[in-house]
Amino acid sequence: MWLLALYAAHSVLVLALALRSVYRPTNALAWVICCMFIPVIGLILYVVLARPVSIRRARLADDSSEESLALLSTPANSALRGLVGVEQAMSKLSGGTATHGTVRILPNGEETYAALFEALESAASSITAEYYIIRNDPVGQTFLSILARKAAAGVSVRLLVDGIGSLGVVRSQLPKLAGVGVDCRVVFPLQFPWLRPGINHRDHCKIVVIDGSIGYIGGINIGLEYTGHKPGVGAWRDTHAQVTGQAVQGLARVFELNWSVGRQVSAGRSSNRTQADRVQLLNGIPDYRPPTSRQADAIPALMQTVESGPDRPVRTVQALYFMCLTQAKRTVDMVTPYFVPDTDLTMAMKLAVARGVRVRLLVPEHCDHRVVGLAARTFFAELAKAGVELWLYGAQLLHAKVVVVDGALSVLGASNFDLRSFRLNYEVCQVVYGEAAAEELTKQFEADLADAHHVSVEEIQALLPVGILERGARLLAPLL
Known part of the structure; x- marks a missing residue:
């Protein structure tokens, strides 16, 4: 009898799950199947993983700017006339209008790191960086070393990483970076108890903004595999972009949105070992040196x-x-x-x-x-x-x-x-x-x-x- 009662209770809960997700039927179906195959655990996973995340506050635009619509509709941009609706809709939904800028297409990791590291080294006032993955490998160590040295030199440096994608760096490197003045935050950190709301959500963005005037966006994280030289991975085909001009402010706005939900990382406890790690971070010789940056043409565009x-x-x-x-x-x-x-x-x-x-x-x-x-x-x-x-x-x-x-x-x-x-x-x-x-x-x-x-x-x-x-x-x- 108790098995029948348990089955009935489980059926009611699964039905409630389906009704709760009725506006997303494919999502509801996946969860129902999960609960059918692993009855109790499936429901627990749903209760924890399907809970809504914190809302990032954003000022949404009331409408597209008249300037951007006019430029997209000019005879010189005749091919874009039929695509003006894209700009209008995205302004409503995402909160940013099209603005002027230039873009350089970076077709692989080597060229991306060459341009990015060069720009980071030249930063004079601020660096904001957000990545899904930062590896604790030669490329990652070089990147973090640059951030540490710029922070020690008085540049405002903020680093935002994903708690799962950059797990190794979160545990081993971020406390050291915080100790040398880098402001570090983690989105959805992996903490006990490990099954927490948000664990199924990730910060998948790759954004860098330097001095508010140059930005980077694309598919390339920070790691040796993106150079095509990591053993066992082989050649890697990817696309990144360097952005300058007013368009950089759009990247800065998204960074601030995601920064608002990150969890602060504290500096590691002071000890001789910690101090040695910080000195190595600041003065260590980079293990990865990208080739000289190819000066691809910067293309004027609305972005x-x-x-x-x-x-x-x-x-x-x-x-x-x-x-x-x-x-x-x-x-x-x-x-x-x-x-x-x-x-x-x-x-x-x-x-x-x-x-x-x-x-x-x-x-x-x-x-x-x-x-x-x-x-x-x-x-x-x-x-x-x-x-x-x-x-x-x-x-x-x-x-x-x-x-x-x-x-x-x-x-x-x-x-x-x-x-x-x-x-x-x-x-x-x-x-x-x-x-x-x-x-x-x-x-x-x-x-x-x-x-x-x-x-x-x-x-x-x-x-x-x-x-x-x-x-x-x-x-x-x-x-x-």
């Missing part, structure tokens, strides 16, 4: 910073990608390492093709996150049948996140094309309005296609069959 997070009523980055697909007139080129969209986005891709838009999707042939890679396979056949050109990249590990629309609008940043980025992470993207930047990113896309192969529906069914593992991974996709 808009778009952020999203689990505290937002609208999934802003998902809405951005949706608008790119629905507003496109001619072409959409998409690069992403992790492809697990929802029904709205797959429908938008199919409808874009039906309207005569050429949609090309470039994804890795071998995903470094196995479950995500399995889930991605379940989308390939239906998209290929609808006319989406699917390309599998096999030359290197693909980690870039870029969308180019009609050769006039570009999106690059930290956000992947998956449900975790849309629903669970703090994310940031930079929208670049202008043909010159789009042309450079399109050239990079075409170069990447040379190292990829196009797959037909027949090849997908033969080479990438959808089995039980793939279907199971897709069911759990909302929780990945």
